[in-house]
Amino acid sequence: MKIGCHLSSAGGYLAMGQTATSIGANVFQFFTRNPRGGAAKPIDRADARAFLAYAAEHGIGPILAHAPYTLNAAGAEARVREFAEETMADDLERLELTPGALYNFHPGSHVGQGAEKGIELIASMLARILSKKTFATTVLLETMSGKGSEVGRTFEEIRAIIDAAEGMCGGNRLGVCLDTCHVWDGGYDIADGLDGVLKSFDAAIGLDRLKAIHLNDSMNPLAAHKDRHAQIGKGKIGLEALARVVNHPALRDLPFYLETPCDLDGYRREIALMKGLRRD
Numbered sequence: 596m597k598i599g600c601h602l603s604s605a606g607g608y609l610a611m612g613q614t615a616t617s618i619g620a621n622v623f624q625f626f627t628r629n630p631r632g633g634a635a636k637p638i639d640r641a642d643a644r645a646f647l648a649y650a651a652e653h654g655i656g657p658i659l660a661h662a663p664y665t666l667n668a669a670g671a672e673a674r675v676r677e678f679a680e681e682t683m684a685d686d687l688e689r690l691e692l693t694p695g696a697l698y699n700f701h702p703g704s705h706v707g708q709g710a711e712k713g714i715e716l717i718a719s720m721l722a723r724i725l726s727k728k729t730f731a732t733t734v735l736l737e738t739m740s741g742k743g744s745e746v747g748r749t750f751e752e753i754r755a756i757i758d759a760a761e762g763m764c765g766g767n768r769l770g771v772c773l774d775t776c777h778v779w780d781g782g783y784d785i786a787d788g789l790d791g792v793l794k795s796f797d798a799a800i801g802l803d804r805l806k807a808i809h810l811n812d813s814m815n816p817l818a819a820h821k822d823r824h825a826q827i828g829k830g831k832i833g834l835e836a837l838a839r840v841v842n843h844p845a846l847r848d849l850p851f852y853l854e855t856p857c858d859l860d861g862y863r864r865e866i867a868l869m870k871g872l873r874r875d
Contacts, residue, residue, distance in 0.1 A: 596841070596873050598810070599623040600853035600862040601661070607639055608646030608693065616653050618863040619870070624659040624699075624852040627686045631664060633678065635685065643692035659772070659807055659852055660690055660732070662700035668720040669703030669713035669746050679703070680720050687730045694731035697807055697850075699772045702736050702747035702756060713746040718759030726764040735772040735806055740780035741820040748781050748820075750799035757800070771800060774809035774854075775840060776825075779832050782818035786836035793845055802845055810837065810851040810869070826855045827865045838872040847873075 599620030602611045604627075615623045628635035650656050668679040683700065690696050705713030721734065736756060741748030747756070757769045773796070779785055783792045796802060812830030814823035828834030840846060853865055 596847075596870055597622045597657075597850035598841075598853070598866055598869055599850075600855075600857070600866065601625065604636075607642040609642055609649055611658075612646050612649045612653065612655055614859070615655060618859055619866045620862070621653070621655050622657060622659070622850045622852060623655075624661055624854070626663060627660045627689065627698075628663055628682075630661075633663065633665060633682060635689070638689055638692065640692060647693065657695055657697050657807075657850055658693060659697045659699055659735075659850070660686065662686060662698065664701065666700055667703040667706075668717040669705045669708070670716075671706045671708055676716060676720065680724065683720070683734075684724050684727075687724065687732055687734070690732040691730065696732045697735055697770070697772075698732045699735045699737050699807065701739060702745075702753070704744045705746055706744050710744075710746055710752060713744070714752060714755045714759060717746060718756050718763065721756070721760040721769065722763035725760070725768050733770050733806060734768070735770045737772045737809070738774050738777050738781070740774075740777040740822040741782070742780075742822055750796050754800045757804070769804070770806035771804045772807040772809060773805060774811060775832060775837065776809070776811035776813040776830075776854075777822060779813045779817060780815050780819050780821055782820075784817055785840065786817075786832050789836070789839055789843060793843070805846075805849065808840070808846060808849050808851045809854050810840065811854050812837065824855055826857060826861065827853070827868060834868075834872075837869075841869055841872065842874050 599622035604625040812825035
């Protein structure tokens with residue numbers, strides 16, 4: 596089972612790898628830079644090489660890099676969109692040091708322009724970046740809860756972005772990260788209708804596009820269109836439902852990344868808990 600959690604990147608790649616193994620994880624997620632700003636640490640090539648050797652020895656991967664929350668490719672202001680494009684392009688260049696990584700981002704918020712315009716802006720940015728070179732990192736769009744003017748609140752919106760972007764840059768270049776809290780808050784009942792939700796995902800996007808799972812419980816009831824993560828089994832989705840997620844034939848071989856409100860000991864317990872619920 597590939598399972599881990601979000602870790603601080605303050606100490607670098609090797610430190611994250613060592614922390615992951617210490618809590619029973621074999622994958623992990625991290626922010627590429629300050630999640631509320633734009634600053635990124637200087638690249639440490641020696642640290643990346645040391646991590647790759649450690650990861651190979653300990654069976655770690657794929658690692659999931661998360662774009663900062665300030666990235667909004669659908670922003671109404673040109674400077675906001677330019678920041679998003681420059682940041683993503685820089686992140687992907689940095690991730691060339693760790694081939695095989697995944698890069699996850701929130702598609703963006705259309706801030707009153709309408710979902711159709713937001714989809715157009717997000718797809719155009721992706722096409723420009725991905726047309727420049729073939730990156731060693733797969734870019735994933737995250738499923739969203741539908742709060743405010745978020746784009747990506749439905750599987751159909753995610754697919755529209757993918758189709759438009761790949762129509763401009765060519766190839767099968769994009770994937771999806773499904774967040775259990777977000778889809779639940781967005782109105783997809785993964786607790787009592789997981790098979791139906793995955794059928795809808797497959798029809799709209801294709802399960803072959805699904806590359807990662809954010810494994811979170813939710814503080815909110817179904818279709819609340821909010822985004823408040825809860826610890827595993829302590830929210831409205833529930834432990835039994837999340838156990839079905841990690842055991843589902845269409846999902847069980849994917850990497851699972853916890854984003855629950857936990858410290859490292861809490862993550863250690865949640866990782867052990869979910870491993871214990873896996874069926875052979």
